[in-house]
Amino acid sequence: MSDRKYRFALIGKFEKKCKESGLPIPMLNKHKEQWAADDLLESFDDDKLAEAMDYYFKVNQRPTWKGYCQNTDRLIQSMQAKKEDEEFRAVMRLKAKEWLDES
Secondary structure, rough: OHHHHHHHHHHHHHHHHHHHHOOOOOOOOOHHHHHHHHHHHHHHHHHHHHHHHHHHHHOOOOOOOHHHHHHHHHHHHHHHHHHHHHHHHHHHHHHHHHHHHHH
């Protein structure tokens, strides 16, 4: 079980991201939702959670706390797949450039 302040900090970070994005701050029962935050904090690193939250706000027009909690693992997998794809494409662009320069 993670420390109570970290659970509330994660919820507060979500509310802050909503405010920064120009969205209305959701009305959350923090004492109820702290358990979802606890599950996230026990399952993932703090850095991964922060990256996933940033990515979630980037790809979702109307982010919700429940959506974030339920899809964090998918968000992290998606971020990893995107990173691998970008690396693969960079290698392929380099190979294509070399091939065109040979001609």
